[in-house]
Amino acid sequence: MRIGTGYDVHKLVENRKLILGGVEIPHTLGLLGHSDADVLLHAIMDALLGAAALGDIGKHFPDTDAEYEGISSLDLLRRVKELIQKEGYVVGNVDATVIAQKPKLLPYIDEMKKNIATTLEVAMDQINIKATTEEHLGFTGREEGISAQAVCLLESFYEGSFVTGVSQCGGATDRCSGCPGCHKDA
Numbered sequence: 001m002r003i004g005t006g007y008d009v010h011k012l013v014e015n016r017k018l019i020l021g022g023v024e025i026p027h028t029l030g031l032l033g034h035s036d037a038d039v040l041l042h043a044i045m046d047a048l049l050g051a052a053a054l055g056d057i058g059k060h061f062p063d064t065d066a067e068y069e070g071i072s073s074l075d076l077l078r079r080v081k082e083l084i085q086k087e088g089y090v091v092g093n094v095d096a097t098v099i100a101q102k103p104k105l106l107p108y109i110d111e112m113k114k115n116i117a118t119t120l121e122v123a124m125d126q127i128n129i130k131a132t133t134e135e136h137l138g139f140t141g142r143e144e145g146i147s148a149q150a151v152c153l154l155e156s157f158y159e160g161s162f163v164t165g166v167s168q169c170g171g172a173t174d175r176c177s178g179c180p181g182c183h184k185d186a
Contacts (some may be wrong), residue, residue: 002089002154003135004051008042009139010146020098020105020146021112021129022119026105031146032062038073040129043148044116045073045080051154052084061151077119084154089138091120092153095128100146104130 012018016030031037045057054060060083061068061076068076081091094116098105099163109129117124134141 001092001156002051003051004047004152004154006043006046006048006050006150006169007147008046009145010037010042011145012143018103018157019073020108020148022072022115023111025103025105025109029143031057035061035068035076036073037070039146040096040112040148040150041073041077041116043150044094044096044152045077047150047152047156048080048084048091051152052087052089054083054087074115074119077116081120085157088156089154090157091122091126091133092155093126093128094120094150094152095130096132096148096150097132098146098148099132099134099140101133101136101141101143109186120155 010033012029013032016032016037018025018027018030019038019080020039022038031039037110042057049056049060051137056077057080060069060079084091109131112129113124115126116129117127120127136142139145140147
């Protein structure tokens with residue numbers, strides 16, 4: 001098992017969409033960034049990459065590369081999932097917190113969880129998203145930006161899943177937690 005943490009922050013500005021967890025949320029301000037600036041997914045990606053000792057999202061998706069301009073962070077999360085799978089890991093769970101004074105995020109959390117679980121190919125009960133304010137304190141409290149923190153657990157699908165290159169998955173109920181099915185060559 002490996003544990004990773006992630007943190008990200010983006011400035012709130014006019015004339016940008018507010019996208020969190022792959023969900024477009026109605027608001028007068030949006031997050032500034034090279035991609036869609038989904039601060040929640042960025043924190044989750046950094047946690048996943050950190051747990052696998054693969055650096056951070058800036059290393060893999062630099063904001064100087066035109067390929068990533070305006071890209072959906074769900075697409076980037078899918079690529080991160082592929083990177084960690086190549087290293088022999090699957091997601092055990094993700095727990096994340098979005099810190100924002102406004103807007104209220106509770107109505108959107110289930111859709112965020114669904115987007116993340118679908119992209120990572122895990123069950124929804126392996127993803128937890130929370131939202132909080134900072135009681136008008138700091139840059140988030142003054143509505144200058146939004147931040148997110150995430151922690152994740154990665155599990156090796158190599159351990160207990162393979163014996164001399166033969167998959168030991170007997171079906172969905174026998175799979176490792178979070179495993180969509182074994183596919184790594186031993």
